[in-house]
Amino acid sequence: MLKGRHLIEPKDFSLEELDEIFTLAEEIIENPRDYLEVCKGKLLGSLFYEPSTRTRFSFEAAMLRLGGQVVGFSEAGSSSVSKGESISDTIKTVGCYTDIAVMRHPKEGAPKLASKNSDIPVINAGDGGHQHPTQTLTDLLTIKALKKDLSNHTIGLCGDLMFGRTVHSLVKAMSRYENIKFVFISPPELKIPDYIKNELKDNNYYETSDIEAAIEDLDILYMTRVQRERFLNEEEYLRLKNSYILNNEKLKNAKEDMIIMHPLPRVNEIHTEVDNDKRAVYFKQARYGMFVRMALIMKLLGVDKNA
Amino acid sequence: MLNIDSIKKGIVIDHIKAGCGYKIFKELKLHKADYTVALIKNVPSKQLGKKDLIKIENEIDLDFKVLGIIDPNITINIIKNEEIIDKINVKLPKKVKGTLKCKNPRCVTTVENIEDVEFTLVNRETKEYKCEYCDTNTSI
């Protein structure tokens, strides 16, 4: 039963519960008209303590497409938070007005703290470099919808694998499914951390710095950006930023039905010439993000189209 | 050697690493005690060279688990009629609440006033505990 629960990190939900959400999301994709009013009269509290336009739009669009409404703030400066109100007081107050809350916060663990003091479901929309479970749900739904199954895939993850929160969550989430192999493609300076690898079986992954050599093995290629703020000096950043740019040339040996994913926004790690390739699904992925959030909101509120 | 009367009834915390006695004294809030307590520092010891010692002349209910965090090698003797009736060996507890502080500067516990933050032991050897909010390991 997902009604009334919180989503703070992906492993809060069992595989069966995740599947419930994906199944509903796929139904919504098939028949969006059936869901136009399921959240009528419901209010989403959108608490963004730091700006994240993309994630906020996705949640707000999701709620509005279900017939619900949204109140909230998009940065801490414009709210009572700037007057020093505690997270626990804020969520208790928000719970008086709204039915479900989504929280983005620069401090790690803030949404968990909110959930402990909340009577309404709390969804973590990103807490610093820690968790971003709805991104992981987005990635999983994209794979399920486009590859028909979450098991039996070889997934290449490319770019900044050391600091990439999205990548770490996705690896953890995908490793819960059957027969998944990982290929970690990165410069030596940005290799996937040991604590992630330690949770995988030895024969389930390999590491390489050569994307062209690895690409023919892949069913899914997940690209990430290299972030400026991770580096102490500009030269190092520029050198690494340009080291793994995906273009048509590098895609030459890739499978016909491989999909190319990216959490967006991209900087330059995928050349725009790739956008026209039918394997490029990163904009579709953003759309799946909205559908999975619609399904999530419905499940946590315990509403369905027949109610 | 400094002479401290033996106690009839109470608790002796022994084999405290020299220098750690005051920390434990404070942790158990003994500076606020209205019964007889003694903190003895730098007692010669065969095992440790020097050790600290705390004597408490009272039957009190102490949370000995928290002591394991400060110094897992201490022993606790329960005294009745001037005899040791029970010896408790402390070890690192699996979970601790309210004693540790998260060392991750990006953690919500560093900015919000949260009582009883729970830490879970992840590595006995390195004495590392994981913060329930940010999952960062903090060693003690």
Ligand SMILES: [Zn+2]
């Ligand atoms: Zn923490």
